[in-house]
Amino acid sequence: MKTLSELNLWFPGGVITDQLCRELGAARGACGPVRVFALEDQGQILRQGLVTPDSVQILSVETDMKVVNFSKGYIRMLLQTAEPVHSEEICRALWPKHPLYQVGENAPRELRETFLPGMTTYRCQETENGILIEAFTIPGDDPMSILEHVQQTLASAGFAVQTLSLINQPLPPFRAALDEEVVAALVRTFFRCYGRGPNFEWDQTGTLLRNLGSVSSNTFAIGPGLPEAAMAVSPDKRSAEQMNPFPEWYIGFLRQLIKELRDSPSV
Amino acid sequence: MRLIKPMETELVTLCPAPPGHGITLHGIPATSGHVMKYDARVDLYQGDSMVFLAEHILAPLKLLGIEDAEAFGRKLPWDFARPVHRFAYSLGMDTGHIFGPSDGRHCFEIAQHLDCLEPWNSERFCTVRETVVYELRDYGRIEIHPAQPGDGMHYRIASGPYCAEATVFVTRRETDPKIREKVLTSRSPAVRGFQEEEPLWHAIGDFTSDLCGIGDLTDAVVIAEVEQQYHAITVGAVKKAEERGLLVYENTI
Numbered sequence: 001m002k003t004l005s006e007l008n009l010w011f012p013g014g015v016i017t018d019q020l021c022r023e024l025g026a027a028r029g030a031c032g033p034v035r036v037f038a039l040e041d042q043g044q045i046l047r048q049g050l051v052t053p054d055s056v057q058i059l060s061v062e063t064d065m066k067v068v069n070f071s072k073g074y075i076r077m078l079l080q081t082a083e084p085v086h087s088e089e090i091c092r093a094l095w096p097k098h099p100l101y102q103v104g105e106n107a108p109r110e111l112r113e114t115f116l117p118g119m120t121t122y123r124c125q126e127t128e129n130g131i132l133i134e135a136f137t138i139p140g141d142d143p144m145s146i147l148e149h150v151q152q153t154l155a156s157a158g159f160a161v162q163t164l165s166l167i168n169q170p171l172p173p174f175r176a177a178l179d180e181e182v183v184a185a186l187v188r189t190f191f192r193c194y195g196r197g198p199n200f201e202w203d204q205t206g207t208l209l210r211n212l213g214s215v216s217s218n219t220f221a222i223g224p225g226l227p228e229a230a231m232a233v234s235p236d237k238r239s240a241e242q243m244n245p246f247p248e249w250y251i252g253f254l255r256q257l258i259k260e261l262r263d264s265p266s267v
Numbered sequence: 268m269r270l271i272k273p274m275e276t277e278l279v280t281l282c283p284a285p286p287g288h289g290i291t292l293h294g295i296p297a298t299s300g301h302v303m304k305y306d307a308r309v310d311l312y313q314g315d316s317m318v319f320l321a322e323h324i325l326a327p328l329k330l331l332g333i334e335d336a337e338a339f340g341r342k343l344p345w346d347f348a349r350p351v352h353r354f355a356y357s358l359g360m361d362t363g364h365i366f367g368p369s370d371g372r373h374c375f376e377i378a379q380h381l382d383c384l385e386p387w388n389s390e391r392f393c394t395v396r397e398t399v400v401y402e403l404r405d406y407g408r409i410e411i412h413p414a415q416p417g418d419g420m421h422y423r424i425a426s427g428p429y430c431a432e433a434t435v436f437v438t439r440r441e442t443d444p445k446i447r448e449k450v451l452t453s454r455s456p457a458v459r460g461f462q463e464e465e466p467l468w469h470a471i472g473d474f475t476s477d478l479c480g481i482g483d484l485t486d487a488v489v490i491a492e493v494e495q496q497y498h499a500i501t502v503g504a505v506k507k508a509e510e511r512g513l514l515v516y517e518n519t520i
Binding site for chain 1 (some may be wrong): 275280302303304305306312315345346349350352353354357358359369370371373457460462464495499503
């Protein structure tokens with residue numbers, strides 16, 4: 001069993017205030033059992049070696065109070081076609097399909113939001129060089145099979161594909177392996193605050209956890225908000241913008257979680 | 268009915284257990300004290316072990332009147348479109364701890380292996396002392412009314428214009444096999460939404476799981492108006508009845 005030595009809380013830079021730090025029993029950047037950092041500073045903080053493998057990293061983001069310790073993989077492709085096409089047409093052709101579940105664009109929203117997070121999804125946009133296709137992948141996908149799938153799907157939908165090429169080093173899906181004691185502390189906190197255990201869900205856009213998770217396995221994201229804010233498909237930007245990201249009840253939840261983690265024997 | 272020999276189906280293995288053992292899922296007792304999550308589904312935990320979608324195995328067991336059994340799920344390929352698969356994967360668990368088929372039905376195959384069962388009707392009786400009402404905004408409302416021994420569980424479950432109504436038995440008498448089949452093969456609201464009657468028939472299985480499997484009820488009249496995540500009100504009502512001493516057992520009513 002690992003000995004967990006410190007707890008770091010990560011907030012978007014714009015919301016870190018002295019009051020928030022005081023309420024969470026920490027001062028920004030101060031050494032101690034609980035530290036508060038800006039998410040935007042993680043590159044610099046990692047370079048300085050301030051995050052240790054034995055620490056717990058909690059990222060405060062819009063996840064609708066779901067615990068997220070898994071990120072989908074990420075692949076970028078560039079598509080060139082003989083005839084000009086709109087990115088929306090490509091996106092529609094690549095929309096995921098499932099033999100049992102309603103996941104189509106016209107399916108009830110709650111069903112789409114239930115199933116799509118676990119499927120390989122695509123985002124498309126027009127660029128000077130062609131259509132940029134971003135694939136958000138799941139365990140079991142491999143880059144070449146994704147490339148082949150995209151090529152075949154577009155060809156069978158009648159698009160005259162000239163070239164389709166990978167333009168980044170594909171990032172595989174990533175899972176931060178939480179210690180039993182961290183999971184137990186999360187369960188206790190949810191029971192105390194809501195009378196039931198937490199929900200675990202996946203990060204759709206596949207970049208948030210990876211940096212910190214590569215250093216400390218006990219890395220997860222949590223936060224209030226709406227699920228579509230984290231969806232790779234059809235985000236509802238207006239409702240995301242209207243949200244108050246960190247209300248008082250959420251700060252209370254974090255305080256309880258810190259207490260539960262501190263009470264864990266090895267944290 | 269009771270199990271007289273191990274039963275193997277595509278999805279589960281069932282083993283007989285001695286009288287009084289109750290039902291365990293991968294060794295975790297199906298009781299309210301082991302419920303970790305109850306909203307769109309019911310998950311149980313004990314120590315660092317968990318089982319998911321407990322209602323999809325408890326429903327057929329209770330609808331067959333089985334009171335004692337050890338159940339184990341079988342490992343199947345991942346289908347990450349299912350939230351429960353993502354949940355289990357996030358925690359490093361395998362699919363063997365997830366009960367029920369991918370299409371949203373209960374483990375209906377159990378009712379097709381009657382050669383592993385023998386008739387046995389217990390005389391157990393449990394109802395509520397007085398009407399229990401439990402309501403949660405965005406989850407629904409449930410009323411549980413007292414009933415007499417042998418009345419069974421009578422349900423009237425509605426969602427908007429759709430409704431399912433039936434009586435099932437978890438002890439003393441056998442549930443009409445046609446009703447049992449309809450309940451066990453109906454797909455869940457998570458798969459079908461609430462735009463039709465089918466998921467409400469599935470809900471009768473879920474209610475039986477939660478009220479009679481997680482809870483102890485054998486006889487009651489249940490009236491409910493539900494939203495998609497109705498396990499919050501069924502398990503919530505069981506917890507409320509247990510905490511307030513509102514359950515009455517054989518010969519005490």
